[in-house]
Structures are given as C-alpha cells and as structure tokens.
Amino acid sequence: MSPASRRGKLCAAQTGPWDIRMILVQFEKAGKHFGGVEVFSNVTWQIDSGQRIGMVGDNGAGKTTLFRLITGEYSADEGRVTRHSDARIALLDQIPDLREDDTAVSAIAGSRPEIAQLERQIEQLSHLISEPDADVEGRSVDQLLERHSRLLERYDHLGGYEFEARVGRILAGLGLPADHHHIPLGQLSGGQRRRVALAKALLDDVDLLLLDEPTNHLDIAAIEWLQEFLRTWRGAYVAISHDRAFLDAVCDRIVEVEDGDVREWTGTYSEYSQLKERELEVQARAYEQQQKEIRRQEEWIRWRMNQGTEKAVRMAKSRARLLAKVERIERPSLQRPRPTLRFAQPRSGSQDVAIVEDLGMGFGERRLFSGLNLVLNRQNRVGVVGPNGTGKTTFLRILVGEMQPKEGRVRRGVSVRVGYYAQEREDLEPSLSILEQVGRGRPDLKMEELRTFLGRFLFTGEMVHLPIEVLSGGERSRVALAMLILSRPDLLVLDEPTNHLDILSREVFEDALIDYQGTLIVSSHDRYFLDRTVERLVVMEHEGVSVFPGNYSAWVAARREQEEARRAAEEVDEATRRAEGRERQRRERQDKKHNPPTAPRFDIAEIEERIIEVEGRLAELTDMLAAPSTYQSGERARDLTNEYNALMDRLDKLYEEYESAGS
Numbered sequence: 001m002s003p004a005s006r007r008g009k010l011c012a013a014q015t016g017p018w019d020i021r022m023i024l025v026q027f028e029k030a031g032k033h034f035g036g037v038e039v040f041s042n043v044t045w046q047i048d049s050g051q052r053i054g055m056v057g058d059n060g061a062g063k064t065t066l067f068r069l070i071t072g073e074y075s076a077d078e079g080r081v082t083r084h085s086d087a088r089i090a091l092l093d094q095i096p097d098l099r100e101d102d103t104a105v106s107a108i109a110g111s112r113p114e115i116a117q118l119e120r121q122i123e124q125l126s127h128l129i130s131e132p133d134a135d136v137e138g139r140s141v142d143q144l145l146e147r148h149s150r151l152l153e154r155y156d157h158l159g160g161y162e163f164e165a166r167v168g169r170i171l172a173g174l175g176l177p178a179d180h181h182h183i184p185l186g187q188l189s190g191g192q193r194r195r196v197a198l199a200k201a202l203l204d205d206v207d208l209l210l211l212d213e214p215t216n217h218l219d220i221a222a223i224e225w226l227q228e229f230l231r232t233w234r235g236a237y238v239a240i241s242h243d244r245a246f247l248d249a250v251c252d253r254i255v256e257v258e259d260g261d262v263r264e265w266t267g268t269y270s271e272y273s274q275l276k277e278r279e280l281e282v283q284a285r286a287y288e289q290q291q292k293e294i295r296r297q298e299e300w301i302r303w304r305m306n307q308g309t310e311k312a313v314r315m316a317k318s319r320a321r322l323l324a325k326v327e328r329i330e331r332p333s334l335q336r337p338r339p340t341l342r343f344a345q346p347r348s349g350s351q352d353v354a355i356v357e358d359l360g361m362g363f364g365e366r367r368l369f370s371g372l373n374l375v376l377n378r379q380n381r382v383g384v385v386g387p388n389g390t391g392k393t394t395f396l397r398i399l400v401g402e403m404q405p406k407e408g409r410v411r412r413g414v415s416v417r418v419g420y421y422a423q424e425r426e427d428l429e430p431s432l433s434i435l436e437q438v439g440r441g442r443p444d445l446k447m448e449e450l451r452t453f454l455g456r457f458l459f460t461g462e463m464v465h466l467p468i469e470v471l472s473g474g475e476r477s478r479v480a481l482a483m484l485i486l487s488r489p490d491l492l493v494l495d496e497p498t499n500h501l502d503i504l505s506r507e508v509f510e511d512a513l514i515d516y517q518g519t520l521i522v523s524s525h526d527r528y529f530l531d532r533t534v535e536r537l538v539v540m541e542h543e544g545v546s547v548f549p550g551n552y553s554a555w556v557a558a559r560r561e562q563e564e565a566r567r568a569a570e571e572v573d574e575a576t577r578r579a580e581g582r583e584r585q586r587r588e589r590q591d592k593k594h595n596p597p598t599a600p601r602f603d604i605a606e607i608e609e610r611i612i613e614v615e616g617r618l619a620e621l622t623d624m625l626a627a628p629s630t631y632q633s634g635e636r637a638r639d640l641t642n643e644y645n646a647l648m649d650r651l652d653k654l655y656e657e658y659e660s661a662g663s
Contacts, residue, residue, distance in 0.1 A: 021048040024087045024208050024236060025070050027262070029079035032065055039065050040260040041078065047208060052230070053238040054247040054269060057257035059474045059502045063240045066257065067091060067210050070238075088206040092198055092214055100186030104176060104196045107185060108167050108203055115163055118155045125151065163203075170199045173225035175218065175388060191217030191388075202229060209237040215246050216499075219388045220525050242503050244269050245527040283332040290329050297323050346490040346518040351378045352413050353491050353519045354399065360407030361394055368394055369545045370407060374538060376491070376519050383530045383552065384523040386540035392523040393423060393495055395540070399521065400493050412491075419489025421480055423496045423523075430469035434459055434479055437468055442486045457482050473500030481509065494522040498529050527552045570624070577617070607658045614651050618644065 024047045031041035039062040047053065047070075057063050068074040069081050071091050083089070098107050109116045125148045128135045132144060139147070159166075171181055174195045185193050194217050201209060215223050227249040230237065238255070241247055247254070247269035254265045254272040265272040297319065304316035353376045360370035368391030376382065384392050397403040399410055400420045412418070420427075429437060439450050454464050457478045468476065477500045484492070492513075498506045506529060513520060513533045521538075524530055530537075530552040537548040537555050548555045621644045 021050065022084065023047070024049055024084050024089075026082050027069075027076075027079070028082070030069065030076040030081050031078035032062070032069065032074065033077055038260055040257070040262065043079070043262045045255070045262050045264065047236055047238065049207060049236055050234070051236045051238075052250060052252050053236075053255055053264075054251035054253070055238055055240045055255045055257065056242075056247070056269070056272075056503055058504060059472065061257040062260070063257050064212060066262070067212060067238075067240070070208075070210060084207075087208060088204075089208045089210065090201050090204045090206040091210040091212070092201040093212055098185050098193055098197060100184060102185050103182045104171055104185065104188075104199070105164065105167055105181050107196055108171075108200045109163075112158075112163060112203070112205075115155070115158055115160045118151055118158070118160060122148065122151050122155060166203065167199070170202055170229070171195070173222065173229065174199055175222040195222075198226075202233075207235050209233070209235060211237060211239040211241075213240055213242070215241060215243045215525070218525065220385060220527065221387050223525065223527075242498070242501065242506065243526060243528070244273075244503065244506075280332050283329065287329045287332055290326075294323065294326070342512055343485050343488075343492075343516040343518070346378075346417070346488065353378055353380070353416050354413065355411045356399070356408070357411070358408035359395070359398065359405050359410065361391055361398065361403075361405050369540055372408070372538070372545045374547060376521065378490075378519055379517060380519050380521075380536065381534045382521040382536045382538060383534035384521065384538045384540065385525075385530070385552065385555075387542065390540040390542060390545075392540055395538075396420075396493050396495050396521070396523055416490045417488065418491045418493060419484045419487045421484050421492070421494040421497050423499065427483075428468050428476060428479065431467060433465045433467055434471075435464040437479060438482050438486065441483050445486075453486070454482060474502060474505065477501050478505070485512075489518060491519045492516065492521070494520070494524075496524055497522065498524060498526045604658065604661045607654055607661060611651065611654050611658065614647050614654065618647050618651070621647070 026046040027043045030043045032039045033041075043066075055063050055066070065074065069076060070083070071089055072083070075081075125144055128139075129141060129144050129148060132139070132141050135144065168178065168181065172178065176192055176195050176199075180188060180192065185196060188196070198211075198214055201211070214226065218226065223243070223246060227246065230239075230250045239247070239251065251268060253267065254269055256263045256265065256272070256276070265275060267275070301316045301320050301323070304312045304319070307313075354374075355376070356372055356374040358370075359372040359374075361368045362370075372395070374382070384395065386392055394403065398405050400418050401410075401412075402420075432440075434454065435447075435450060438454060439445065439447075442450070445453070451464055454460075459478070459482075468479065471479065477497070481497070497509065501509065506526070510529060510532045520533065522530075522534065534551055535549075537550065537552065539546045539548055539555065548558070550558070621640055624640055
C-alpha cells in the first residue's frame with residue numbers, strides 16, 4: 001500500500017480529512033522495570049497524528065525506554081501500549097544501525113524499498129530490450145517495452161525521479177558534503193554516520209517519527225535546516241532533546257519524564273519551563289503550609305492526650321483519625337539534590353588575558369581560517385560559532401598552546417592560568433577512579449575534602465570509586481567540569497561543554513559561568529547556552545572569519561537584516577532591469593512603426609549585445625539558484641526558475657539569429 005493510500009485508510013476511520021486527530025500510540029497504565037528496578041509505572045499517555053512533541057527529563061529517567069515501548073522493541077510489564085494497526089513508525093536511535101559497507105545514498109535508499117526494487121526491475125528490462133533473446137520468459141520486444149513503460153509510470157508515481165535529488169538535498173542540509181555521499185559508511189566519522197541515519201529517518205514516509213537527540217553532532221546551520229524541515233513535516237514526531245532552542249522552534253507540547261511518571265504540557269519548552277517553575281513554587285508553598293498545619297494538629301493531639309481525661313483522649317484519637325485521612329502533598333522536586341557549581345574566582349588581577357594577532361591555520365593545502373584578530377581582557381565573554389570543519393576546535397587548541405599556528409601568534413598574559421575543557425575529554429584517564437582523576441589536579445586537598453567536593457556533582461558514596469571507563473557521557477562531562485573548577489583558571493576555554501549534559505545540568509553550569517569573574521571563550525552549538533553566557537562572537541565560516549559584538553540571537557537578527565536588505569536590493573535591480581527592458585522594447589516598436597524595414601535585416605553587433613546581456617543575467621540567476629536562502633521562499637524560487645528557463649530559450653533564439661546574420 002502506498003503512503004498516500006495508507007494515509008487515506010488511516011483517516012477513513014475518522015471520516016474526515018488528513019488533519020483530523022487520530023490516536024497513533026496509546027499508553028494505558030503502562031509500567032516497565034529492569035531487574036526489579038522500576039523505570040516508570042501507571043503511565044497513561046497518547047500520541048495523536050500531526051502532533052509535535054518534545055520529550056525532556058534527566059539522563060536515565062526512561063525517555064529512550066519509552067521509545068522502545070512505542071516501537072514494540074520492549075513490552076510493558078504492566079498495563080499496555082497499543083499502536084494503530086496501519087501506523088508506520090520510524091526511530092532515529094542515538095547509535096544508528098547502519099551497515100559499514102553501504103554508502104549514504106544506498107543506506108537511505110533502503111528506507112524506500114519499493115523504489116529501489118523498481119530501479120532494479122527497470123534496469124533489467126532495459127538490458128532485455130537491447131537483448132530480447134536473453135529473456136527466459138520469451139516475451140517479444142513490444143511486450144518488454146509495454147512492461148518497461150508501466151514500471152516507469154509506477155516509478156514516477158512514487159517520486160522515484162525526485163528521490164535521489166531529495167537525498168542529496170537532505171544530506172547537504174544536514175552538513176554531509178557531496179563527495180561523502182558515495183563513500184562507504186565505515187570510512188565516515190560517528191557524527192557523519194549519524195547524519196546519514198537522520199536523513200534516512202526524514203526520508204522515510206511515516207506517520208510517527210521518533211528522534212532521540214537529533215541535534216547531536218550537528219552544527220548550528222544543520223540544526224536550523226532540520227528545524228525548517230520539521231516545520232513542514234506532515235506526520236507526527238516526538239523529539240528527545242537537551243537543545244532548548246531546538247525544542248522551542250519545533251515543538252508545541254512538552255512531555256516530561258520524571259520520577260517514573262510521564263506528564264504532558266501544552267506549549268514550547270520555554271513556556272513549559274515557566275509553568276513548571278510556577279507550579280513548583282505553588283507546590284512548595286502548599287507543602288509548607290500543610291506541614292505547618294499537620295504540626296499544629298499533632299501538637300493539639302499530644303496536648304489533649306497528656307490531659308489524661310477520657311473525654312480529652314477520645315477527642316485526641318478522633319482528631320488523629322481525621323489527620324490520618326488527609327491526602328498529603330508530596331515534597332516538591334525543587335528540594336531534590338542537584339549539582340551546585342561555582343567556579344573559584346581567578347587569582348590573577350591581570351587585565352590583559354590574551355591577544356590574537358593575524359592568526360591563520362591550515363593542513364596541507366587546505367586552509368581553515370586566516371586573519372583572525374581578537375583581544376581578550378578580564379571578564380570578556382566570547383562565543384565561537386560556525387559550521388563543522390571551519391576550525392573552531394583548532395583555534396581553541398592554538399589559544400591554549402596545544403597547537404602552533406601557521407600564521408600569526410597568540411600572546412597570553414604571563415600570570416594567566418588557563419583552564420581547558422576538551423570536547424573529546426582526552427585528558428581523562430579511563431583506568432582511574434573518579435576520586436583519583438579529580439584528585440590529580442589538587443594533591444593538596446584531603447580525601448574528605450575531595451569527597452565533599454564531588455558530592456556537589458552528585459558523585460556520592462561508593463560512586464567516587466567508579467573507573468572513568470564505565471561512566472556515561474554526561475557523568476564524564478561532570479568529572480571534567482569538577483577538574484576545571486578546582487584549577488581556579490583566569491581564562492576558561494570550553495569546547496562544546498554542554499554535550500552529554502541534561503537540561504538541569506546545563507542550567508546549573510550556565511549559572512556558574514554567569515557568576516564567574518574570569519575570562520571565558522567557548523565554542524558551542526547550543527544557541528540557548530550562548531545567549532545566556534557570551535556577549536561577543538567569533539564567527540568562523542568557510543568564506544572567512546569575523547568578530548560580532550553581541551550574543552547569538554543578536555547575530556542572527558543582524559544576519560537576517562542583511563539578507564533582507566540584499567534581497568530588497570536584488571528586487572530593485574531586477575525591477576530596474578525589467579523597466580529598462582520594457583522601455584527598450586517600446587523604443588524598438590516605435591522605430592519599426594516609423595521606419596519599417598524594406599527587407600529582413602540583422603545587426604550582428606546588436607545581437608551580440610543582447611547575447612551578452614542575457615548571459616550576464618543567466619549568471620546572476622545561477623548564483624541565486626545555488627544559494628540555500630533562495631529556497632526559503634517557494635514563490636521566489638519558482639519565479640527565478642521560470643525566468644532562468646525563459647532566458648535559456650531566448651538565448652537559443654539569439655544564437656540562431658546570430659548564425660543567420662553571419663551567413
């Protein structure tokens with residue numbers, strides 16, 4: 001059954017159009033546990049067609065387990081999970097299941113097996129048409145041609161001719177270069193393979209898309225492309241993400257997984273966060289008021305019991321029975337343990353922290369960046385942004401002295417102490433315990449002082465003896481942060497510090513950075529984090545490097561204004577050219593009216609001038625059609641394409657006139 005007809009069947013049960021809500025997945029008092037440990041219980045929740053859901057919760061809360069229940073990989077231990085019988089569901093896992101000998105294109109083609117099968121059948125028939133004697137069924141050439149024609153019609157109906165172009169556009173949008181599309185996946189990095197898996201999920205025409213951390217390994221440009229793609233997605237999706245800006249952009253409801261419970265909130269992440277905070281404050285007040293009243297009642301009961309009279313005891317017992325029936329308000333989650341980070345303030349009083357002069361770097365003939373100039377003074381806060389592959393990590397490694405530049409230099413203050421947070425955590429020793437790893441940086445601290453310090457990062461009890469190699473990504477990040485805070489740096493250099501951190505840990509980390517009095521330079525794809533922590537940007541792009549005086553949102557706004565100004569200028573130029581063309585045609589008609597030619601006459605110089613004019617405009621249109629921004633407006637893209645095709649026809653005619661004039 002085709003996706004279109006299947007959707008028709010799904011909606012037919014509702015006797016209405018596509019956008020009528022229909023239940024795709026339903027949880028009814030569902031529960032799940034592993035080895036006696038309860039992940040969640042009594043979950044009642046449903047996913048309707050067309051919903052755009054963001055899922056949040058601490059690491060280990062059970063979000064991925066919920067996805068496994070939705071797909072049917074796991075079964076509920078109590079209650080039930082039901083799926084619509086005709087609903088198709090696709091899952092983007094954090095660890096994609098791809099064959100290493102596949103290429104990006106061939107792996108994605110597997111998401112549309114009918115198209116791939118038709119391609120093979122069409123290729124086989126093409127071979128038989130050229131060599132009909134090889135057909136084991138003994139069909140005539142006419143029969144083969146008729147079969148070939150029917151397969152081509154079917155291929156066209158399924159969008160086969162457009163499929164490979166769509167694959168290329170989506171892979172390019174997600175930041176995988178064209179020269180990587182046909183390389184075996186085993187030769188690509190983990191991040192690149194994950195982009196292929198994401199493209200495969202996006203191209204699979206399903207009713208429900210489950211995205212587990214879809215923005216991992218994507219740069220900001222690719223994240224913004226993904227946001228635009230999801231805004232036009234007609235099916236439903238649920239996205240697990242710690243990227244708050246992404247959740248705000250693509251979700252209109254938030255599902256919170258916390259303490260074995262699942263709750264749904266209407267609105268974006270920011271709206272959910274505000275409502276949640278207000279609810280917790282109200283709950284905290286109600287809890288304290290109830291506790292105060294309970295203590296008052298208990299004191300009254302004790303007072304009456306101490307009186308010892310039969311009447312007093314009877315009244316006390318009656319009051320105690322009433323008190324026992326009171327529904328107790330739960331202690332609000334605001335009072336649960338959470339990391340409490342605070343950076344020790346810098347020891348150096350130097351105002352001149354670092355000066356970057358005409359910095360340039362490349363490998364072989366490949367140039368990453370050049371001409372980078374930057375002055376870092378005390379308390380400056382600088383973000384580094386740009387697509388993957390533009391040299392952000394390389395720049396930070398040069399800044400801290402781990403690499404030497406090809407051009408320019410970095411001058412750091414003599415007494416400036418640098419703290420570096422590496423993206424891949426190369427400074428962590430897998431065989432060491434958490435206690436040993438953190439203690440290496442501060443041998444002056446006693447064991448109890450270290451244990452108390454690690455408790456602030458939720459490493460308590462025997463956890464401090466766990467080896468680094470068994471820790472999750474988020475736990476390793478917390479270890480690295482603990483080491484960094486103990487180093488008391490004057491200059492903090494952070495490379496993707498929020499990777500693997502859940503939202504709570506990110507917010508705590510941001511608060512610590514806001515209080516930090518030293519100098520900060522941070523590379524990040526987390527736009528929410530950048531807006532809260534930096535006041536200046538180093539923008540590293542393939543076209544060059546620049547410094548912008550503002551945070552990420554201010555830069556986006558400025559870039560949007562520049563783009564709108566450029567488009568407005570193009571529209572003015574285009575209107576001017578059209579007006580000039582109309583005026584030229586009017587003059588030509590007037591000339592013909594007053595001076596009709598006695599015989600056909602061709603002016604070679606005039607034709608050459610027109611050819612040059614048309615070719616110049618075609619070159620401009622080619623640049624416009626190659627720009628991704630053109631396709632933000634479907635109407636503008638169509639207008640430019642139509643003009644391009646019309647000018648190509650005009651150019652053919654001009655060359656015919658030119659040849660006739662020269663003969």
